[in-house]
Amino acid sequence: MSGNDITRMDPVGRWEPDAAGRLAQAALELYAERGFEQTTVLDIAERAGVTERTFFRHFADKREVLFDxxxxxxxxxxxxxxxxxxxxxxxxxxxxxxxxxxxxxxxxxxxxxxxxxxxxxxxxxxxxxxxxxxxxxxxxxxxxxxxxxxxxxxxxxxxxxxxxxxxxxxxxxxxxxxxxxxxxxxxxxxxxxxxxxxxxxx
Amino acid sequence: MSGNDITRMDPVGRWEPDAAGRLAQAALELYAERGFEQTTVLDIAERAGVTERTFFRHFADKREVLFDxxxxxxxxxxxxxxxxxxxxxxxxxxxxxxxxxxxxxxxxxxxxxxxxxxxxxxxxxxxxxxxxxxxxxxxxxxxxxxxxxxxxxxxxxxxxxxxxxxxxxxxxxxxxxxxxxxxxxxxxxxxxxxxxxxxxxx
DNA sequence: TAGCCTGATGACAGTTACTGACATCAAGAC
DNA sequence: GTCTTGATGTCAGTAACTGTCATCAGGCTA
Missing domain, CATH: 1.10.357.10 (Tetracycline Repressor, domain 2)
Structure with a gap:
């Protein structure tokens, strides 16, 4: 996960994580909120603001997001x-x-x-x-x-x-x-x- | 696997394994012949002479057939x-x-x-x-x-x-x-x- | 013997993980 | 100002699984 990229900040000076970072964060949240089986890849992608396909471009499968x-x-x-x-x-x-x-x-x-x-x-x-x-x-x-x-x-x-x-x-x-x-x-x-x-x- | 059932023999006196037994045998053969990923559940079911749905009635998933x-x-x-x-x-x-x-x-x-x-x-x-x-x-x-x-x-x-x-x-x-x-x-x-x-x- | 019950199966529709192919689009290189 | 490149969207497709209902054979009971 290359989500800690110093090169991109939003106007207020906070991190603006890249897609991989947002996906990892969204996945961790959702797994905690409703469980691993109960969250679909589509859920994760939507929370991260990308498409399902993009999830699989960054992580080999639904589990890998926790094993990066x-x-x-x-x-x-x-x-x-x-x-x-x-x-x-x-x-x-x-x-x-x-x-x-x-x-x-x-x-x-x-x-x-x-x-x-x-x-x-x-x-x-x-x-x-x-x-x-x-x-x-x-x-x-x-x-x-x-x-x-x-x-x-x-x-x-x-x-x-x-x-x-x-x-x-x-x-x-x-x-x-x-x-x-x-x-x-x-x-x-x-x-x-x-x-x-x-x-x-x- | 309850495939060793003494109650059923064919006319020649050989075992006539039940569906679970035939499925397990077919799966083991196919996994050896072409590998686990390359064999579909449909392949296994057809070789065992049943439908895909019946496979899942006997085994929770494609792997479980080896862990019975x-x-x-x-x-x-x-x-x-x-x-x-x-x-x-x-x-x-x-x-x-x-x-x-x-x-x-x-x-x-x-x-x-x-x-x-x-x-x-x-x-x-x-x-x-x-x-x-x-x-x-x-x-x-x-x-x-x-x-x-x-x-x-x-x-x-x-x-x-x-x-x-x-x-x-x-x-x-x-x-x-x-x-x-x-x-x-x-x-x-x-x-x-x-x-x-x-x-x-x- | 007729009717009934039960367990195993087939048939079918639906969800979801995952993949391949192609189009698009913005940012930097030249 | 093009051109290239990397990241993304779009779309179609495969295959693992699940739920639901119909069917059918065997055994049990009246």
């Missing part, structure tokens, strides 16, 4: 993994990467909450979110392998890391007292260690 | 968790439950491979599979809580367990030498322990 900047997180995580100290064990690498990349969640907390509420209310949007997480896991696996982590360990660390992210996010969302995302990650990872550490008695 | 008996696994896992010895640590409970419930994969290996190939080839089907896994995780969490495992630990153990399942399944599918599913679970879980066990040096 979803690459940001993945790119941040991958970069943080590449930049981590060479001797850090894999799970630790993933954990710290999630902490760093998740900082931008703390910034946009209200938007993140709105978005997450819309997603939580609809299975179709949940699916899209889960696919995004699966892609994140694949990217993390690749980033770990690029550091020399062998294939099986990389896969396990990536899946575990994404699981930690998911749980940390949930915790972050439902925590009234705006705890920083990074500390949710740390707590969750510590719990995973506690559960996995004691080897079975057999 | 998907509850079997979840029910098995939940039952195995409930039946596990009381003193077993949570992650161990989930691991053994996955091993037990996954036995039926070894039986239906060829079907499982066909199905998994179709899913792997299409993002929309992947999403549906991921949602199924998310529901499995939720069910596992609930089953652990019912055993008295506290909320945070139950969530972490469930997500970790499902991550192990996912990886074990992948390993099982791509292993030419028909390794039993249970041993894939054990190996993957061992790797998770190895990664998580050593606490960070800090």
């Amino acid at each position: 900047r979803s690459n940001t997180l993945q790119e941040g995580v991958v970069a943080a993994i590449a930049a981590a100290p060479a001797d850090l064990p894999p799970l630790e690498v993933v954990g710290t990467a999630m902490e760093q990349a998740g900082v931008f969640l703390d910034d946009r907390r209200t938007y993140a909450l709105q978005r997450s509420a819309a997603i939580a209310a609809n299975p179709s949007l949940q699916e899209r979110e889960l696919l995004k997480m699966a892609h994140l896991a694949a990217a993390v696996t690749a980033a770990l392998r690029a550091r020399g982590v062998p294939a099986p360990a990389a896969g396990v660390a990536a899946q575990a890391g994404v699981a930690v992210f998911r749980l940390a996010f949930e915790r972050w969302v439902f925590n009234p007292a705006s705890v920083p995302f990074a500390s949710c990650v740390r707590d969750t990872l510590a719990e995973l260690r506690a559960l996995a550490a004691p080897p079975p008695a057999s | 008996r998907s509850n079997t696994l979840q029910e098995g896992v939940v039952a195995a968790i409930a039946a596990a010895p009381a003193d077993l640590p949570p992650l161990e409970v989930v691991g053994t439950a996955m091993e037990q419930a996954g036995v039926f994969l070894d039986d239906r290996r060829t079907y499982a491979l066909q199905r998994s190939a179709a899913i792997a080839a299409n993002p929309s089907l992947q999403e549906r599979e991921l949602l199924k896994m998310a529901h499995l995780a939720a069910a596992v969490t609930a089953a652990l809580r019912a055993r008295g495992v506290p909320a945070p630990a139950a969530g972490v153990a469930a997500q970790a367990g499902v991550a192990v399942f996912r990886l074990a399944f992948e390993r099982w599918v791509f292993n030419p030498a028909s390794v039993p599913f249970a041993s894939c679970v054990r190996d993957t879980l061992a790797e998770l322990r190895a990664l998580a066990a050593p606490p960070p040096a800090s």
